Amino acid sequence: MKLRSTPDGLIAHDEQRGRWVRLPGEDDLVAFLAEGQPARARATAALDAPDAETADPATATLPFRPRSIRAFMLWESHLIASSRMLVKHFFPAPMWRAVDAYEKATRRTFPKLKPTQGFYDHPTFYVANHTMVLADGQDMWSPSHTRALDFELELACVLARPLADATPEEALDAVGGWFVLNDWSARDVQADDARHNVFGPVIKAKTFANSIGCDVVTADAFGDWEQATGRVRVDGELWCEGGTAGPAHGLGAMLAYASRGERLDAGDVISTGTMPGCCGIELERWIRPGQTVQLEIDGIGTLTNRLSADATPTTAV
Incomplete structure (x- = not known):
């Protein structure tokens, strides 16, 4: 439904x-x-x-006010491709030349671009800013701290009941519904955070805004989340298409890990992370003020935000 x-x-x-x-x-x-x-x-x-x-x-307005947001990263190919482009566009030139030369000579991925073992051992996530969530149709401002604003197409769910130290089976029963999420990202800031911040690359690069689609599909009606497909259009032009097949971890494992030693509750949002190939940095294409970004996931609907030239942050409608 x-x-x-x-x-x-x-x-x-x-x-x-x-x-x-x-x-x-x-x-x-x-x-x-x-x-x-x-x-x-x-x-x-x-x-x-x-x-x-x-x-x-x-x-329609914002479907609900998130109690919290946890954004996971589940696809190795997205991690490698986006890391490669971060180095190419935002790291010192000698670092990119070393990566490029190695990959051309060996036809293999530069070792430092690959995930650490922890990526495979347990689901990886960061806690986003749940107070800065935009609704479908609302303008996205131009954040003053970045010159490389980017979109990320993500499939997300909202919990309908509490979880604490849950098993994967218990955790799955808590999923209430699915929707489209845009995890806005500041790529130049992300590159700097990755190099210099002890807390990693998701500090000021990721905590300034997310957008949530107005359509929520109940868990019983959505089907297999690992078979979801979606796409992104900018000013009506198709930029990319992708899907959720082949995540490093299942949904039950993600929720069980997130609830380990703490309580999650109804209204908490869990994003499965960027669909591989469905963000601007992987495409080496950059959005700019005046453009309209539309994210779509089949079986759910669309999420559209126009980029404003206004540098003043706004809250959801």
Whole structure:
């Protein structure tokens, strides 16, 4: 079931009749997901009611306010390709010449571009800034601390119930719904953080903004998350396509690791990370103010933000 939040409450998509219907008495998407089957049964009844009240999907707002955001990195090819381009564009020239010469001579990946063993031993994530989340259709500002703003197409889920020291099986049962997420990134800052910051490359490079799509598809309706496909368009031009096949870790393992020694709760967001090839740095293409970036995941929907020339950060609508 596909859901949206509006100022007047939740609405659901009636695929059979091609319309959106208001769900009477439902105004909290996370609470709806947490209730599970009884809530979905009420929604199905509302969709089938002869007097169902149709709704305008264009009135959708941010679907929920994230309680927290944990962004994982699951694909080796994305890590290697983006690391290579960070070195090429933002590290001192001699470092890139060494990498380029080695790879051309050996036809192998430069060893330092490969993930460390920890990438394979356990899921890797960082904690994002959940207070700076933009809605679909909202302008993205021009961050004052970067000249290399980038997008990342990511499939994310929201938890519908608490987890603490969960097993992978217990963790999977807590997933409430899936949506599109854009993990905005400052690539020049990321390169500098990677070289000089003791906390690694995801400090000021990653904590200034994320965007969340207005469509949330319930976990029971979405299917296998490892078979998701998506694409990015900039000003209507297709820049890239990708998918989630072949992650280094499964979703249950990710959530179990995130809940180890701590409590996760309903409303916490888990992003599976950038689909390989679906960020500007891997493409060596750079977005700029005035352009419109649209992310899409099949079976869910789109997430669109226009880049503004305004350098003033804004909050979600």
